[in-house]
Amino acid sequence: MSHSSSPAGVRALADTTPSSTGRQRLADRWLPRLVLSPTIVMSLVFVYGFIAWTAWLSFTESRLLPRYDWAGLTQYLALFDNERWWTAVANLGLFGGLFILCTLVVGLLLAVLLDQKIRAEGALRAIYLYPMALSFIVTGTAWKWMLNPDMGLQKVLNDWGFANFTFDWLVDPDKAIYTVVIAGVWQSSGFVMALFLAGLRGVDDSIIKAAQVDGASLPTIYRRIVIPSLRPVFFSVLLILSHIAIKSFDLVMALTGGGPGTSSDVPAIFMYQFAFTRGQLGLGAASAMMMLMTIVAVLVPLMYLETRSAKRG
Amino acid sequence: MANKLSVGRLLVYAALVLVAVYYLMPLYVMLTTSFKTLDDIRQGNLLSLPQAWSPDAWSKAWSSACTGIECGGMKGFFMNSVRMTVPAVLISTMIGAVNGYVVSMWRFKGSDALFTMLLVGCFIPFQVVLLPMAQLLGWLGIANTTTGLVLVHVIYGTAFTTLFFRNFYVTVPDELVKAGRIDGAGFWTIFFRILLPVSGPIFVVCIIWQFTQIWNDFLFGVVFAAGESQPITVALNNLVNTSTGVKEYNVDMASAIIAALPTLFVYMVAGRYFVRGLTAGAVKG
Numbered sequence: 001m002s003h004s005s006s007p008a009g010v011r012a013l014a015d016t017t018p019s020s021t022g023r024q025r026l027a028d029r030w031l032p033r034l035v036l037s038p039t040i041v042m043s044l045v046f047v048y049g050f051i052a053w054t055a056w057l058s059f060t061e062s063r064l065l066p067r068y069d070w071a072g073l074t075q076y077l078a079l080f081d082n083e084r085w086w087t088a089v090a091n092l093g094l095f096g097g098l099f100i101l102c103t104l105v106v107g108l109l110l111a112v113l114l115d116q117k118i119r120a121e122g123a124l125r126a127i128y129l130y131p132m133a134l135s136f137i138v139t140g141t142a143w144k145w146m147l148n149p150d151m152g153l154q155k156v157l158n159d160w161g162f163a164n165f166t167f168d169w170l171v172d173p174d175k176a177i178y179t180v181v182i183a184g185v186w187q188s189s190g191f192v193m194a195l196f197l198a199g200l201r202g203v204d205d206s207i208i209k210a211a212q213v214d215g216a217s218l219p220t221i222y223r224r225i226v227i228p229s230l231r232p233v234f235f236s237v238l239l240i241l242s243h244i245a246i247k248s249f250d251l252v253m254a255l256t257g258g259g260p261g262t263s264s265d266v267p268a269i270f271m272y273q274f275a276f277t278r279g280q281l282g283l284g285a286a287s288a289m290m291m292l293m294t295i296v297a298v299l300v301p302l303m304y305l306e307t308r309s310a311k312r313g
Numbered sequence: 314m315a316n317k318l319s320v321g322r323l324l325v326y327a328a329l330v331l332v333a334v335y336y337l338m339p340l341y342v343m344l345t346t347s348f349k350t351l352d353d354i355r356q357g358n359l360l361s362l363p364q365a366w367s368p369d370a371w372s373k374a375w376s377s378a379c380t381g382i383e384c385g386g387m388k389g390f391f392m393n394s395v396r397m398t399v400p401a402v403l404i405s406t407m408i409g410a411v412n413g414y415v416v417s418m419w420r421f422k423g424s425d426a427l428f429t430m431l432l433v434g435c436f437i438p439f440q441v442v443l444l445p446m447a448q449l450l451g452w453l454g455i456a457n458t459t460t461g462l463v464l465v466h467v468i469y470g471t472a473f474t475t476l477f478f479r480n481f482y483v484t485v486p487d488e489l490v491k492a493g494r495i496d497g498a499g500f501w502t503i504f505f506r507i508l509l510p511v512s513g514p515i516f517v518v519c520i521i522w523q524f525t526q527i528w529n530d531f532l533f534g535v536v537f538a539a540g541e542s543q544p545i546t547v548a549l550n551n552l553v554n555t556s557t558g559v560k561e562y563n564v565d566m567a568s569a570i571i572a573a574l575p576t577l578f579v580y581m582v583a584g585r586y587f588v589r590g591l592t593a594g595a596v597k598g
Contacts, residue, residue, distance in 0.1 A: 024499050031500040032419035039412050039471055040427055046468045047434045050442040057444055066448065110332060113325050126584055127333045130340075133580035133587065134573050135529035137546045141553050141569040142339040145346065145562055146359060155358045190336070194588055247438050250531040254550055268532075271440045276536060281444060288440040295438050 051292065058285035066281055075286040085287065088265040091177050095266065096245035098178070102185045103241055104234075107192025112222060114193070115200045125197070128190035136187065140254025143183040144170065173263035176256045180248070180264060183255055188244065192237050199233035200226065235306035242298050246291065267291050347371060347567035354562055370563035374571060378564050380551040387571050389541065390548035394528055394575075397459050397544055401466035402523040408467070409474020409519060410512065414504050416475065417482035418490055428479065434472035442469075443536050450537060457539040465537060466527045473526075474519050477590075481515035482508065514586070521583055522590035525576050545572045 061071045079085050110128060114121055131139060146152045149168035157165040169175035203226050211221045249268035256264040258273075267287060275284025342359055347370050349363040357364070376386040416428045446465060447456065455461035485508065493503045534544040543551075549572045553565050580587050 024497070028419075028500050032415045032421055032424075035411055035500075036415045036424070036427065039408060039431065039475065042468055042471065043431050043434055046442065046446070047437060047472075050445040051437065053445040054441050066444070110329075113329055116322070116325055118325070118329065124329055124333055127336050129584070129588065130577065130580055131336065133525060133576045135531065135546050135576070137529075137531050137550050138569045138573045139339075141549060141565060142343050144553065145566065146339060146342055148562075151354065151562070152359055156360050159358050186336070186339070243436070247440075250546070253531070253535075254553065257554055268438070268440060271443075272532075272536070275444055276447075285444055288438070288443070291438045292441045295436065299436060 054285045054288055057281060058289050060282050062281035062285070064279040064281070071282070075282040078283055079286045079290070082283075084262050084265060085267075085270060087262055088267045088270045091264060092246065092248075092266050095177050095180055095184070095248070096242065098181045099184045099188075099245050100238065100241045102181065103189045103192050104237060106185060106189040107237070108196050108227070110189065110193040111196035111200055112226075114197055125190075125194070128193050130190070131187045132191045134187065136248075136250035137254045139183055139187045140251050143179065143186070144255050147179050147182075170256065171260055173260050176260060176264040180252055180255055184244075184248070184251055187251070188241065192241070195233055195237055195240075196230065199230045203229055231309050232306060235302060235309060239299060239302050239306065242302070243295070246295055246298065267294075343566045343570055347374075347563055347570060349563050351559070351561060351563065370561070370567045373561070374564045374567035378552055378561075378568060379555070380548045381555055383541075387545060387548060387552075387568050390543055390545040391571060393459055393538075393542060394545040397462045397466070398524060398527045401463045401470065401527050402520055404463070405467045405470035405474050405523055406516065406519050408471050409476075410478050410509075410516070411504070412471070412475040413478020413480075413482050414508060417479045417485075418503075418508075419500070428475070431472050431475055434469065435476065439469065439532055443532075447536060456537065457542050459538075459542050461537055462533060462542070462544065465533050466530070469533075470523055470527065474523065477519045477522070478512075478515060481512070485511065514589075517583065517586045518590040521579055521586050524579060525587070525590075528576055 056068065057066055058075050059071060059073070060067050060069055061074065062068075114124060118124065147167070147170045148154075149166070149171055152167070154165060154167040157167070169179050207225060208221055211225060212218075216224075247268060248266055249272065252258060252264060252266050252269055258265040258269045267290065271284050271287040271291065274280040274287065345362055346354065346359075348366045348368070349357070350365075350367050350369065353364050353367075374387055376388050377384055378386045380387075380390070412431075416424055450456040450461045450465075453461075455464070489507055489511075490503055493507045498506065528544075529546060530544070531546045531550065534547040535550070538544060538547065549568050552568055
């Protein structure tokens with residue numbers, strides 16, 4: 001993110017322009033600060049203040065109502081002792097890993113294929129991207145119907161003659177989380193495609209031509225030259241996808257509701273249920289803090305790597 | 314490239330079309346299911362066309378489907394979402410425009426740090442602010458109201474809108490602003506007379522982005538709204554996941570399409586800007 005250096009010049013100009021009156025100079029000096037301040041206050045209160053507030057709640061015994069007596073790490077110990085929490089964490093790892101990997105691979109592949117001077121590229125791109133305009137709730141509703149064990153895709157395959165084909169992942173506690181991956185990849189891979197395609201369009205054509213003259217095959221050129229040059233895009237994509245994965249809530253709610261039982265729970269659902277439907281504010285706050293720390297632990301190194309690779313060009 | 318291996322190119326096209334079919338399948342299934350009768354759904358399968366196109370599921374979804382205890386269909390919730398989204402988008406966009414103008418054109422000592430501080434708001438998992446916000450909305454007496462939701466969306470959308478406008482205004486040539494200064498124009502004059510006239514594209518991008526985000530939001534809706542003030546995403550989820558009586562898949566699908574129509578419409582009309590917003594939002598990292 002490059003900060004342009006010129007606005008300082010504008011400010012300097014403000015002090016020397018003869019036509020500006022003293023009153024206006026004063027206004028121009030304070031107005032920017034004044035205009036920005038409500039947002040700053042808003043951010044201080046509703047982002048930083050509220051995080052501190054949640055942190056505080058997580059160190060109390062709060063149950064149905066917030067209480068502010070110090071209870072140390074009780075809630076965190078209870079959280080780490082909660083089997084359901086660990087199910088949620090394991091699911092997040094499984095879902096996050098698969099979702100990020102599949103979305104990345106599909107998105108990159110689509111981008112590379114679309115980059116081959118394809119006719120009707122615009123139409124194809126529009127088709128790949130439209131799921132991004134949908135709410136995760138809509139996506140979840142659609143896939144819940146398609147993955148319906150009796151009347152969904154299973155029946156289609158049965159009607160086509162595969163009489164023994166069964167596909168009941170949605171109601172299988174061991175498999176339900178994979179249905180979330182299927183729907184998530186469907187929703188997000190087009191977006192990743194768009195990011196990679198924008199990156200591919202920025203790659204210098206003459207490098208590819210030169211490599212072709214040297215006799216390198218197209219797949220080799222992509223593997224050795226083009227894709228490595230997309231490093232910064234990879235970081236952005238990883239950043240966005242891991243962000244989506246950690247926050248994922250709507251899709252799971254609509255598709256499996258965390259079930260069957262608690263088998264497809266994720267931390268966001270855990271937090272929602274304990275904080276808002278089970279009256280365990282302290283535990284909910286502790287799980288929210290854990291989510292925040294996960295985001296920080298994943299995003300900060302990624303951002304660091306991203307800025308470094310961007311600087312190296 | 315074009316004439317080297319036509320078999321290879323054929324394969325590329327085949328792969329692309331196959332994937333396109335896969336992407337379109339859910340939309341096809343939703344549409345056809347929504348026009349089937351329940352008998353038709355039971356007799357045919359997911360991919361079969363309706364035997365007779367019936368609009369019954371649509372009218373039921375719109376005006377009489379049951380979401381929990383109420384049976385007024387999606388109509389009221391659709392309007393809730395409109396009433397929530399329109400003001401929230403407009404207010405957050407306007408605040409973002411002015412903020413972006415300040416942090417790009419009127420930088421002062423510490424403004425870069427303040428901007429970075431604001432950006433953190435783009436990254437936090439919102440779970441971490443839900444409990445205090447619920448408490449605050451209760452104190453203000455706007456818990457479970459559309460007004461409360463508008464407030465929440467404005468608060469947590471401003472970081473994004475500020476980022477959009479800031480990234481746009483740093484690309485505006487400084488000469489434009491300098492000339493205004495020499496003519497004696499002040500803070501507001503420069504904004505309204507010089508920058509706003511060239512800000513059309515970024516307004517479109519920002520409005521589309523905010524519209525999609527806020528319309529599609531579920532987390533704030535399910536936590537801060539109850540009963541009659543719920544946005545459509547929450548109502549849809551209630552409809553689909555309440556299991557009383559016969560499951561009406563056709564009504565579910567019609568409701569899902571109703572919930573998706575506004576954003577799909579925006580995508581079809583202004584897809585170009587939609588993509589630009591997505592990538593601009595992505596560059597934020």
